Amino acid sequence: MSLDQPAQFVKHQTITRDAFLGGRLTLSQPRNGFRAGLDSVLLGAAVPAGTRNLLDMGAGVGAAGLSALAMGLAEKACLVERDDATLGLARDNIVQNGFADRADLLALDILSKGAERRAAGLGDNAHDVVIANPPFFGAGQGTRAPDAARANARHMDADSLETWVKCAATAASAGGRAIFIYPAEGLAALLTAFDRRFGDINVLPLCPRPAQSVTRILVRGIKGSRAPVRLLASRPLHGEFGNGFAPEFDAILRGAAVLDW
Template identity: 60%
Template sequence: MSLDQPQDFVKHQTPTRDAFLGGRLIVSQPRHGFRAGLDSVLLGAAVAPGSPWLLDLGCGVGTAGLVAMSHWPDMVATLADRDKDILALTRDNAAANGFSARTTVLAVDVTAKGAERHAAGLAENAYASVIANPPFFDAGAGTLAGEGGRAGARHMDPATLDLWIKTAAGCATPGGEVIFVYPVESLSPLLAGFTQRFGAVTVLPLTPRPGQAVTRVLVRAIKGSRAPLTMLASRALHGDEGRGFLPEFDAIFRGEARLVW
């Protein structure tokens, strides 16, 4: 549901105001380029119950972190992104949804060296849950996001993706969880980075409809665990026909349930 209202924006765009979680969460985001959607909602809803400290790496306008905070009223979140212009909207979104007191917004490059990340305020071994929806190139769409910096970032090679995983590992607390959502085409380097650094790696494949090929995966791991990898059965978002979501995901997208996996 779109709630467009004209606002000034440093990139001379008019942001859209979009409703998530059945209208409980209203997010302003650029009209063009990367836009938060279902992946962000699933990522935020996938966080463990009662997790006290959350870090959203590459947060964009903050949607996934705000979804998580909507589910857990005691959660404190750090939303980190390298795009300072986007972070202006991130701060506005936290304030507009009543989360300012529980939110820290950091301008930091996820792939920067540790000393640079620390100087920007990103702490080591500090977050019980670390989530990320790393940017990627959508070959099916044929184009990149409109913003130059974001477009460059969407060419995510395996080495750069591994830097995201490395940063997540450094920021998570011992015993903390790390959760990524990503296209299935990049599952191989994603799993390589996760299994190198974590245990209890769990993969949830997502498919548009029953019997169709998997398009997205959620991958969760526990820092310091030695438990083996688990590949869950795939879950379909829609039924065989129609545009409606199956009950499990309909409840998640309405904000009535979290993702249990």
């Protein structure tokens, strides 16, 4: 952890250094509270190869955006995060992983008005790929975490998902892509928001094991396209037995493959 973190933050948090992608990426993050994991890596691995300007909305400590850089899928990334302490960790992670010349940070709440986003430096039509892992509990749903940062990462108002997708569409260039990862129970709301602004929408369902119900989804759309929605075959993260990941996902987590979809 860098020594220039705010004193109050350092005093009340224990920071861990965690390896991702088979050690190709090492991230500082709080031991308690919201922690980057499988969803973040899958989101980064879902970025198409050859991406020039990647925008990671609600980036946290930078796991998804930096995973895309580490995998060689994106040339540059802009990480947007509203929490000051988390931004400090993201800044350290950028520097310590050697991405200081390829990654930028913006202190910004995605739910801010358009003029405020532009004033903070988030340009319109400026990114060929936009990714997001939005807060996934609506107001009154789930158990609100006692840790404020974790609670903000998991909960948002019922109408806020629409704003996240609208922001992604505004930030994406013509023909650009938006990619979201989200719990399966939010599919209807996410598809509705995407359908208003994107075409060629692809939905990749992910289930824990073969023949089990889908628990999370990846949704990808292209700005300006009129192609229809495609629902892809669901993919199990694990085999029928044991805790190991299925070969496809094991290779992604080891940094040996990207998500083919």
